[in-house]
Amino acid sequence: MNKTVLITGATSGIGKATATVLAQQQYKVIICGRRMELLQELYEELSKQTEVHILCFDVSDKVAVFDQIQSLPEAFSKIDILINNAGNAHGLDPIQTGSIDDWDLMIDSNLKGLLYVSKAIIPQMVERKSGHIINIGSTAAKEVYPNGNVYCATKHAVDALNQAMRMDLNPFNIRVGAIHPGMVETTFSAVRFKGDEDRAANVYKGFDPLQAADIADIIQFVISRPYHVNIADLVVMSTAQASSTIVNRKG
Numbered sequence: 001m002n003k004t005v006l007i008t009g010a011t012s013g014i015g016k017a018t019a020t021v022l023a024q025q026q027y028k029v030i031i032c033g034r035r036m037e038l039l040q041e042l043y044e045e046l047s048k049q050t051e052v053h054i055l056c057f058d059v060s061d062k063v064a065v066f067d068q069i070q071s072l073p074e075a076f077s078k079i080d081i082l083i084n085n086a087g088n089a090h091g092l093d094p095i096q097t098g099s100i101d102d103w104d105l106m107i108d109s110n111l112k113g114l115l116y117v118s119k120a121i122i123p124q125m126v127e128r129k130s131g132h133i134i135n136i137g138s139t140a141a142k143e144v145y146p147n148g149n150v151y152c153a154t155k156h157a158v159d160a161l162n163q164a165m166r167m168d169l170n171p172f173n174i175r176v177g178a179i180h181p182g183m184v185e186t187t188f189s190a191v192r193f194k195g196d197e198d199r200a201a202n203v204y205k206g207f208d209p210l211q212a213a214d215i216a217d218i219i220q221f222v223i224s225r226p227y228h229v230n231i232a233d234l235v236v237m238s239t240a241q242a243s244s245t246i247v248n249r250k251g
């Protein structure tokens, strides 16, 4: 396997699980994140299996995104697959009391960050007339739920951009698709609730939620289809979840 994959938000959750699965499959993996210690830990682990390269930047830092991606050494500079995974929720408040700082964080990473990273990588794919972009959306990209306002808006925008990229890149033979996970047991809720672990744990209580590895397996499946097969849009929920607000919890 000599395909190179760049994964944003690789230090935790779905990003880390995906880097782990793809390293096992001998993809060359570029792991991107903000926290160098975590990137280094992951590097140690994955480089036992495959070639790994670290890029340490915040996707919302426009200059850093372009600097870092342009700095890739020759062996990693041809990116076959981009996994736009970085993103978070900050807060779960009604629109009238929501924090503008939370809104900025979500718009900057989930939306602008995804655009910056894509803009830095798409030209080489256009030039080669090949490449694969996976945008990680959310069930929040498909429906809005109470207090989800800006988070849902950023994920709806990811859904729109996924469709837009597929149209604009269609003449260049580039695959573009989104995976929209429902509730996945990661640090997602701890971040959303600013470290309130009890509140975060409650989100996943009483049912069998998706795990990051479940989504990583699906990503591995999606990128390993024959080139004429593009999985354009995929919503994935735990069996216990029927919609953003309907979850069959026991007890």
Ligand code: 8X3
Pocket: 137, 138, 139, 140, 181, 182, 183, 184, 188, 244
């Ligand atoms: C994460 C799932 O339910 O918090 O994107 O919107 S949810």
